[in-house]
Amino acid sequence: MSSLLRRRKALLSIYSRSNRYANESKPRGLTSAPPIEVGFTESAGRGVFATRRIGAGELIHTDKPIISHPSLSSLDSVCYFCLKNVASNLPFCSDECRQQSKIFYDTEKQADWSRFHEYCRTQGLKYPLLVKRLACTIISGAATPETLDILQPATLSSEMILLMEKEYQLLRSTFEDAGFTDEQIAFLSKKWYIDVLTRIRINSFRIELALGSYEDILLSAAASVEAEAAVGNAIYMLPSFYNHDCDPNAHILWIESVNAKLKALRDIEAGEELRICYIDASMDRDARRTILSEGFGFDCRCARCMSND
Ligand SMILES: C[S@@+](CC[C@H](N)C(=O)[O-])C[C@H]1O[C@@H](n2cnc3c(N)ncnc32)[C@H](O)[C@@H]1O
Structure with a gap:
């Protein structure tokens, strides 16, 4: 087997492993495998690519964390498993979370x-x-x-x-x-x-729950930037392969619990790389690049940074 094929096969197995978790929380309306695959990018290591055209606002996939933990300041107010807000001082929001x-x-x-x-x-x-x-x-x-x-x-x-x-x-x-x-x-x-x-x-992702149960993508994006306290942190498999872009075409958000939703922010063509924004994209170029370099350890090579925007 050529080394390229071997690498491709390895990447596909990453995808299937993550997809196993995703399928467990497959939302209504998402009946087939997510339209993505993990592959190699030219300048940012591995990345996530669309396998078909994805429409603006489409739910690309969901994912459950490999590991999550509430922030210490949220220990009394969120479920110790799924990070959902809980009214009482009980550690879990449901028997299901207690079991899991x-x-x-x-x-x-x-x-x-x-x-x-x-x-x-x-x-x-x-x-x-x-x-x-x-x-x-x-x-x-x-x-x-x-x-x-x-x-x-x-x-x-x-x-x-x-x-x-x-x-x-x-x-x-x-x-x-x-x-x-x-x-x-x-x-x-x-x-x-x-x-x-x-x-x-x-x-790891800092978990900020969007307020309310509806899923308006723009409101959710705004809530996630404005929310003051993170309820916890989590690591996922497939979302870890999404590279960063200061002008992203996809967005990760959390409605009510630690289970992540990946949504398209605009129309994405088959073969196009899906990228999310790791930081507040409204900052100027120097501020963005400093945070990405000092906090994440890389020099951003996205189109927006490369065009000095
Ligand atoms: C969460 S990982 C994303 C997946 C990663 N490319 C991989 O192969 O596992 C973040 C890393 O990807 C690379 N990366 C992500 N976005 C990038 C960008 N806009 N420019 C350059 N490198 C980037 C950096 O090496 C960064 O540390």
């Missing part, structure tokens, strides 16, 4: 997370919470330590890696203090922790 959370919650509740949470709260850290949840899911046997390996890693400076030492030690000692055996947490090395965090850093 068993893959991490039964492990998590065996330990005392107060010191770990307090450290994340005082340092303003959100990504270690996702690593905590992934670690619990691995210990319960519902995920493997390699779960995120397929995602692109960020390049971290040695200073950033040094700063991770304390959070890593706290995570490990929380499991040790709760009596988890060396065998159960054998995967939890410092190298694993850093490898996972470099991927979470570049691929």
Whole structure:
């Protein structure tokens, strides 16, 4: 098999894996496989391409997260599994969420997370919470330590890696203090922790729920820019392959829960790459490029930046 065919096959298998999650939450009206495939771009690594013409406003696909976690300030107000707003102090919004959370919650509740949470709260850290949840899911046997390996890693400076030492030690000692055996947490090395965090850093989404239950795309886009508090963070498989554009043709949004919806912002032709905007596109060119470079680690090569807009 030629290397090109092998690469193509590997990319298609990424798509099918993600599609499995997408199909579980297939909305009414979306009856066939999503009209997209993962392939290689000329200058931004892998990307997502349309396999047929997609109309403006069309729901391209939905996706459930691989891992999600509420922000610490939302712990009492959102479901610990799906991040839906909850009126009471109960951790879950429904029996279904309680059942689905068993893959991490039964492990998590065996330990005392107060010191770990307090450290994340005082340092303003959100990504270690996702690593905590992934670690619990691995210990319960519902995920493997390699779960995120397929995602692109960020390049971290040695200073950033040094700063991770304390959070890593706290995570490990929380499991040790709760009596988890060396065998159960054998995967939890410092190298694993850093490898996972470099991927979470570049691929995680800040979840801002659009207000109201209707799905007007422009209102949802505005709500997502204006919303003050993120209810949590999440990592998805297929949405991680969408590249950034300062003039995007697609949009990711969340209505009521962490389950993501990818929608077309305008008509997209078959073969065209689908791109979302990682930041606030209304900023000027210098501000956008600084955030993308410092926060995401890349120099944006989208058409808008290249034309100095
Ligand atoms: C979330 S990933 C997107 C998928 C990624 N291309 C891959 O192969 O897995 C983000 C990374 O894609 C690349 N990227 C995304 N948008 C880009 C853009 N507009 N210009 C240059 N590189 C981009 C950068 O390397 C960035 O760190």
